[in-house]
Amino acid sequence: MIYVYKITNLINKRYYIGIHKTDNVNDGYMGSGKNIIKAIKKYGIDNFKKEILFEFELREDAIEKEKELIDLTDPLIYNTHPGGDGGWEYVNSLGLPNPMKNPELVEKMKRSRKITYENNKDFYNEIFSKNLLKATEKRKGSKDSTETIEKRRNAVRKFYETNNSILKNIPKTEAEKLAMSEGWTEEKRRKKSEQQKKRIEDNPSVVITNLGKKFSEETKSKMSKSRKKVWEEKSKLKSTCPHCGKTGTAINMKRWHFERCKRKI
Numbered sequence: 001m002i003y004v005y006k007i008t009n010l011i012n013k014r015y016y017i018g019i020h021k022t023d024n025v026n027d028g029y030m031g032s033g034k035n036i037i038k039a040i041k042k043y044g045i046d047n048f049k050k051e052i053l054f055e056f057e058l059r060e061d062a063i064e065k066e067k068e069l070i071d072l073t074d075p076l077i078y079n080t081h082p083g084g085d086g087g088w089e090y091v092n093s094l095g096l097p098n099p100m101k102n103p104e105l106v107e108k109m110k111r112s113r114k115i116t117y118e119n120n121k122d123f124y125n126e127i128f129s130k131n132l133l134k135a136t137e138k139r140k141g142s143k144d145s146t147e148t149i150e151k152r153r154n155a156v157r158k159f160y161e162t163n164n165s166i167l168k169n170i171p172k173t174e175a176e177k178l179a180m181s182e183g184w185t186e187e188k189r190r191k192k193s194e195q196q197k198k199r200i201e202d203n204p205s206v207v208i209t210n211l212g213k214k215f216s217e218e219t220k221s222k223m224s225k226s227r228k229k230v231w232e233e234k235s236k237l238k239s240t241c242p243h244c245g246k247t248g249t250a251i252n253m254k255r256w257h258f259e260r261c262k263r264k265i
Contacts, residue, residue, distance in 0.1 A: 002062045004054045004069065007031055007078075009039055010047045016078040017069045019062045025052070026138045028131030035078040041123065045130050160237075 001023070007016045007030060016036040020029050030040060030050060040048060053069070056062040066083035099105050117124055144152075172180075215223070237250040243261035246253070 001025065002056045002059050003052045004056070004062055004065050005031075006051045006053055006069075007036060008049045008051070009043060010049055011043055012076075014039070014076045014078055017066060017083065018079075019059075019066050019083075021059065026135040028135050030131070033078060033080070035080060039078060040127070045127050 002019060002021045003025070004017065004019050007018075009015065016031050016033055018031050018033065022029065030045070030048065031037070054062070054065050056065070063083065070079050070081075070083045071077060072079065072082060234251055235249050238247060239250040239253045240247040241253055241257035241261050243264075244257060246257060248257075
């Protein structure tokens with residue numbers, strides 16, 4: 001989806017017009033213009049409102065609408081260009097050399113971004129958290145399409161096919177175990193405990209189970225189908241015990257082999 005959006009500064013009423021291509025309308029995107037980025041950093045993300053003005057199938061139509069809406073003579077506008085000449089799609093369409101394909105430059109930019117983040121960690125973490133919260137609120141009650149669910153499922157499968165995982169019964173290295181152990185400091189454990197206590201205090205229902213509840217036959221049928229589907233997916237994961245050489249479903253192999261076979265040896 002390609003849309004034309006408007007971001008308004010609620011303090012001084014200045015605004016920014018842009019276009020954005022995305023598969024997720026709630027991705028938290030807040031423009032890439034130099035002036036709007038500086039303004040958000042100065043006034044804080046909470047003082048800006050984003051509106052989607054028009055949606056298009058073709059980028060060319062979105063560009064034309066953006067050009068129509070941008071008035072550089074307006075003293076309140078953040079834009080510095082008349083529109084249509086921004087974004088990598090436009091740059092690539094010119095057939096010019098793409099500096100982002102230079103490995104040295106890419107590595108240099110990664111280091112620069114990391115330094116910038118480290119020097120302004122609180123500022124960027126605040127923006128990330130607020131954008132995530134807004135996106136979560138907008139998604140409440142919405143349902144993903146069958147196509148989106150299938151894409152996500154395939155992406156997870158591809159990840160586990162090409163990466164090592166504890167689900168494949170591949171033990172963690174000593175270095176990984178040490179890193180995990182050191183990551184859980186006493187301060188972090190205490191903070192996590194306080195967060196959980198506060199969560200339960202604010203919403204006691206989070207610890208209430210379904211014990212004693214009666215479900216309709218329709219609900220029971222849906223729950224049963226859902227669980228069967230989960231187990232069907234899990235049964236597709238196969239693993240081999242390194243001690244006895246037997247192969248089977250990952251969940252059963254983890255329960256009855258591996259450590260048990262190791263102890264027998």
